[in-house]
Structures are given as structure tokens and as C-alpha cells.
Amino acid sequence: xxxxxxxxNSTETIIKEIDKATSDGFKPTLAVVFSxxxxxxxxxxxxxxxxxxxxxxxxxxxxxxxxxxxxxxxVIMLLDMNPSSFKLIFLETSTETTLEDAxxxxxxxxxxxxxPAFIIATGGIFIDGEQIVDxxxxxxxxxxxxxxxxxxxxxxxxxPIVFTNNKNKDNALIALIIDEDKIDVRGIATCGxxxxxxxxxVTKSEGNIVYTIDDKPALDMLMKYLGVDVKQDNNTGIxxxxxxxxxPLQLExxxxxxxxxxxxxxxxxxxxxxxxxxxxxxxxIKFSLPPDFDAIETVVAECASIKxxxxxxxxxxxxxxxxxxxxxxxxxxxxxxxxxQNVWNAPMxxxxxxxxxxxxxxxxxxxxxxxxxVVALKEK
Numbered sequence: 001x002x003x004x005x006x007x008x009n010s011t012e013t014i015i016k017e018i019d020k021a022t023s024d025g026f027k028p029t030l031a032v033v034f035s036x037x038x039x040x041x042x043x044x045x046x047x048x049x050x051x052x053x054x055x056x057x058x059x060x061x062x063x064x065x066x067x068x069x070x071x072x073x074x075v076i077m078l079l080d081m082n083p084s085s086f087k088l089i090f091l092e093t094s095t096e097t098t099l100e101d102a103x104x105x106x107x108x109x110x111x112x113x114x115x116p117a118f119i120i121a122t123g124g125i126f127i128d129g130e131q132i133v134d135x136x137x138x139x140x141x142x143x144x145x146x147x148x149x150x151x152x153x154x155x156x157x158x159x160p161i162v163f164t165n166n167k168n169k170d171n172a173l174i175a176l177i178i179d180e181d182k183i184d185v186r187g188i189a190t191c192g193x194x195x196x197x198x199x200x201x202v203t204k205s206e207g208n209i210v211y212t213i214d215d216k217p218a219l220d221m222l223m224k225y226l227g228v229d230v231k232q233d234n235n236t237g238i239x240x241x242x243x244x245x246x247x248p249l250q251l252e253x254x255x256x257x258x259x260x261x262x263x264x265x266x267x268x269x270x271x272x273x274x275x276x277x278x279x280x281x282x283x284x285i286k287f288s289l290p291p292d293f294d295a296i297e298t299v300v301a302e303c304a305s306i307k308x309x310x311x312x313x314x315x316x317x318x319x320x321x322x323x324x325x326x327x328x329x330x331x332x333x334x335x336x337x338x339x340x341q342n343v344w345n346a347p348m349x350x351x352x353x354x355x356x357x358x359x360x361x362x363x364x365x366x367x368x369x370x371x372x373x374v375v376a377l378k379e380k
């Protein structure tokens with residue numbers, strides 16, 4: 001399977017690059033498109049439609065391609081994957097129907113291939129990522145390969161969008177279902193974020209809203225222990241909590257694994273924290289501090305651990321990296337991306353997300369925040 005990556009900061013240029021990439025006899029069947037919300041990605045889709053190329057797309061909070069980090073651009077990976085090896089599904093959803101819609105997707109995968117893998121992207125701001133993962137697994141009926149990310153909108157936090165050839169929406173789920181009997185799909189979700197302090201208990205929560213920690217208002221606990229503040233407008237209502245990218249919660253799973261939960265919004269009236277994924281009542285948690293350089297080393301080592309041997313390569317890499325990593329690492333983010341790509345020595349496309357889907361080194365499929373999720377594809 002052959003893959004080519006292209007990028008541009010204007011619609012006109014990206015269209016020229018698509019024509020250039022396909023001028024030598026290369027006939028892609030699939031385009032992975034990650035675009036800034038500011039770019040005219042609809043025009044790009046029209047060009048890909050004319051070439052009869054299936055589109056898996058999402059808006060971003062920043063893009064990267066191979067070793068280059070972009071902002072306000074469009075990045076594309078073109079692949080000549082056999083059309084019989086994949087199926088593209090687009091499902092509209094809502095906060096009320098997320099679980100059932102994800103179950104439907106799991107069932108479609110089971111009906112389509114004996115051994116499917118799901119590469120997914122979700123739009124919207126308030127979709128519970130954990131229900132996406134749980135729903136797919138329930139619909140499929142057993143453990144299955146799931147990797148992906150939540151779309152972004154350049155940190156506006158209003159309307160991240162996922163799109164395919166003739167459909168686009170914020171509250172929606174898009175899935176590239178791949179036949180693992182024909183395409184090797186392997187990946188890992190890894191983080192490297194450091195926990196601090198003692199373990200605490202979520203004493204009241206509902207879904208992705210945490211009301212109290214150790215019987216104290218969750219927002220007050222976070223502000224007290226981490227010394228951070230929340231900008232409040234007249235002390236009423238739900239406010240964006242941008243510092244949450246740096247100070248997420250770490251949920252401790254029974255198997256020893258940890259899952260990160262960013263607290264994207266705070267409610268200044270009831271002093272609750274609104275997370276991007278479910279936080280069960282009774283969960284054991286720790287607070288976190290921004291990562292240091294060791295986090296990059298951890299990510300690179302864990303990405304290398306999924307290879308069968310050092311010589312193993314891939315045809316293509318797709319990377320979903322939380323925007324918090326970019327905000328925290330700054331210029332060092334380029335080094336993480338380059339080192340991960342060098343592990344596999346393959347073309348890479350990716351974007352900075354509002355959340356990630358995948359399996360950690362010791363865990364099961366989870367919805368993550370502040371993680372790096374890498375997917376390697378190799379035709380068998």
C-alpha cells in the first residue's frame with residue numbers, strides 16, 4: 001500500500017498539491033483530511049469527490065504532517081488502499097444518543113468484516129468520549145481495535161466538525177472500518193503525564209460532571225491544591241477552564257492503568273468540573289502537573305513497544321495528539337512527533353485533538369485526554 005502526504009495553508013495550493021500527487025499514475029482511494037476550521041475544506045472535498053476518493057476528515061486544533069507542525073492549514077494523507085479493505089461510516093449523534101449510536105457503529109463493523117478495526121473521529125464539544133468507546137465494544141460484542149481522536153476548532157471550543165464526501169456535522173461520529181485480515185492495524189495511546197499528591201475519591205459525580213472530591217466542591221479542590229484560578233464572568237454559569245489542559249485528573253483503574261480526564265469547563269455556581277469523559281462516582285483520582293521532557297521519552301518508548309521487531313515498518317502513520325501536549329511542550333512537540341515517526345519510518349499525518357481514543361500499554365480501549373495516540377497501517 002502506498003501513501004503520500006501533502007499540506008498547504010490555502011485551498012488553492014492544496015488543490016494543486018492533490019493534482020500533483022496524482023499526476024504520476026498514483027491512484028488513491030482514500031484521503032485522510034485534517035483541516036483548520038478556518039480553511040475551506042468543503043472545496044477540498046469537492047476536488048476529492050471528482051477523483052472518486054473516499055474522505056475521512058476532521059477539523060483540528062493544529063495539524064502536523066511528517067515532522068512539521070502547522071497551524072491554520074490543511075494536511076492530507078492519500079492512500080491507495082484496496083476499496084474492499086475498508087468502509088467509511090458517518091453517523092449523526094447527540095449527548096442523549098451517543099451510546100446507542102456507537103453501538104450501531106460496532107454492529108456495522110461486525111457485519112462488515114470478521115476482524116474489523118475502527119479508526120474514528122468525533123465532532124462536537126459535549127459528546128462523552130467514554131460512551132463512544134463503550135458503545136462500539138458493546139455493539140461489536142467483544143474487544144476490538146479502536147483508535148482515533150476528537151475533532152478540534154482551533155481552541156474556539158464551539159463547533160468541531162467531522163466530515164466525509166457528502167456529509168459534515170459537529171455532533172457526529174465518523175469511522176474508517178478496516179479489514180484487519182488484509183491490513184495490519186496496530187497502535188497505542190500513551191501519555192507520560194505526572195501525578196502529584198495523594199489519592200482522592202470522587203464522592204459525587206454524574207456522567208462527565210464531577211461535583212465533589214473528598215466531599216468538597218470539585219472546583220475548589222482543584223484550585224486549592226494546584227494553585228490555579230478560573231476566570232469567572234459575574235460568578236455565574238459555565239465557564240471555559242483553559243488551565244485544565246495543564247492540570248487534568250488522573251483516574252486510577254483497577255488494573256493499575258491510569259486514564260487522563262481534562263476538565264474543560266467549570267460551573268461557577270455549583271463549583272463542579274465538567275470533564276470530556278465520564279468520571280464514575282467513587283473513582284480514585286490524583287491531580288496532575290504539566291509534563292517534562294521525560295514524557296516524550298515515555299511516549300516514544302511505548303510507541304516502539306508495539307512493533308514485533310526493530311526492522312518492522314509501516315505503510316502509513318496516523319497520529320492523534322492532544323492539544324494540551326502542544327500547549328505544554330511548545331517547541332519540543334516537534335521532537336516528539338519526529339521521534340515517533342522515526343520509530344516506524346513511514347509517512348505521517350495527524351492533528352491536535354480535544355481527546356483521544358485507544359488502548360494503553362496495559363489497559364483496554366479507553367477515551368483519553370492529554371495523550372498521544374499513534375496508529376500504524378501495513379498492507380499484509
